[in-house]
Amino acid sequence: MATFKIGFLYPEHMDLYGDDGNLIIIKKRLEWLGHSVLITKINLGQNYDLKEYDFLFMGTGTSYNQARVTKELEPQKDTLFALMEEGVPMLFMATAFQLLGQSYVIDRGKSVTGLGIFNFYVENGLHRLTGNTLISAILNGQEVSIVGFANHMARIYSEDENLLPFGLVVKGQGNNNDKLEGIRYKNFIGSNLHGPLLAKNPILADYFIDVMFKRKNINRDVILDDAIELFAHQQARTRLI
């Protein structure tokens, strides 16, 4: 039995749309697999060491909070990128991953500088892109289907050759009109899909868990009964295709 440390970045400011459900899911699944989990809530103004965590998560926030968090993370951005390079699993939702690019838009259309970790920029569209969405992603070399609910004003344009999309849109809304959804760099995934994302995609939850296991040299010997989760996935998928 191992203990996994999860860093929950800025829960007071970045956690809309039930995003923290993703951590409830990761935690429960690790516990069902016989391990223990310690979730640390990291708030603005607190000292912390990002290197301590086995998994990092940040949810969605308003543009006001997005700007506050960007300022807070600025001194940490090299550490954050080094951890991504190293393969630390991370999941950032919507405005959380959007602040990692060159620029994004806060209220009334003002463009502000992002952390610049990746070479993409975010503009605001004329209307919100919302609705149930089905994408196809590659996890562990296999094509898998992922479902979630898109809800954002952002239009994300990537010019970064090293940055992959999280998936290809089969039905629903992506980053903009290019049929791509989210961003991906090694084990870092940024996605606009809520639900929370992991609820109907146990395969994605297990992807993060498998990475955590590998990094701790733990073998996975228990298979969880995902009948309910897979029903929910199938139900959402069937309605879209």
Added chain:
Amino acid sequence: MGKIRLIIAIIVGKLMICLTKLTGSQGTVFPGRIALIICPEILKILGENISEEIIVITGTNGKTTTSNMVAQILKEHDYSLVHNAAGANMITGITTAFIDKTNLIGTKIFHYALLETDEANIPLLLKELTPKVVVITNFFSDQLDRFGQLDNIINLVKDALRNTKIELVLNADDPLVTHFQSDTGLHCWYFGFKETDYDKKESFHNNKVGKYCVFCQSELVFDKYHYAQLGKFYCPNCGNRNPEPNFVAHSLVMNPTISFWVNDIYIESPYQGFYNAYNILAAVSIAKLVGLKDEFITNAIKIYQPQAGRMESFNIAAKKVILILVKNPIGLNQAMAALEQESQSKNILFILNDNAGDSRDVSWIWETDLEMLATNQLNINNFICAGTCSGDIAVRLKYSGFPAGNIVLVKNLAEGIEELITRDSEVCYVFTTYSALFSSRKMLIKYQDKYKADISALKVKDFMGMGE
């Protein structure tokens, strides 16, 4: 020419209302929509037939219950009124209510219009009608997908109210509502609760709404919470705090039905739950402002019974089944809190839809305190999951710690009700989102009648010696 268009719109609207009534559907939106296409000024014109006042009730939760209670009080007074009682609270539903009540040439006069209005529809409504009073019950996170974020809705409503002569009736306990006075400059009346025996030191775990001062973004300090972010608060940075209410509620008792005082009026109601105490307080405040008599107010509230989905009770196969509308995190938390008052073992049918009228994004079920299910202090035997998003609620329940083996997925409503009443429990609940409220209610009545018929048939057989 305009007059002819108006009359055509009224006639077409009335015909469509008749048709929808004949088919037994709750189509309260469509007639208004068509009438507005035929005669875009119809609402403005019919609004001029109100002789006394137009009262608008908005906010996230409690609009329907509050406006229905005010309607009951006005009826006690024998006032005539236009009221969108079916809860269709968009501009189209409100137009339908006016068409339904008016005569064929659109000249019939009414004393009051009582309009429960969806927050996002306030700007549209204020372009057509000039209410005397706008009541804001509270602001919670609701249907975020439709509006963007809560801040946006609040700003939308605020912008629409500026530069009007409207008087506001505001919840003095909600930090997201109280700032309307300084931001609009309008005359405001406040209602609020003094400390009660049911107050908590902490809000629920996931409460992020109303945590920060709207003026300076500092974290607010709460002496106590009534529920959610409603409570006694102040801002240590800029001094923002609850205004002194004009209508003060005190000595609240929930046993489990509600009684309390509003200033010097004693109120009793068959309703349950703190959120309903707020609805009653808002209704009493409006009635007092309009100048209605105390005895009519207390009497109307006392006899006013819970309506469709507001804890309405059915009896199926000798089992009590209670129907509760749940449409957002606060509503679901409050429904769960109401279950705490009931010690009997329970089955719950949860119908989660994401249709028109519901939140399209069902992630709101994760912003709730369902983790209390892990210890089963609520004595729940089974959760039966139905609706377009039955899988979502089943997953949520599983991760709340509720035993997966007692989560039942069903294909449709009928199967859900069968499971609900045949599985072992002393009492049953149906939680439903808005779009399944009327269909589930209809189905519950059908089952209620069916089992009644079965029992009387059985009795006849017994009597004739043909039992077995």
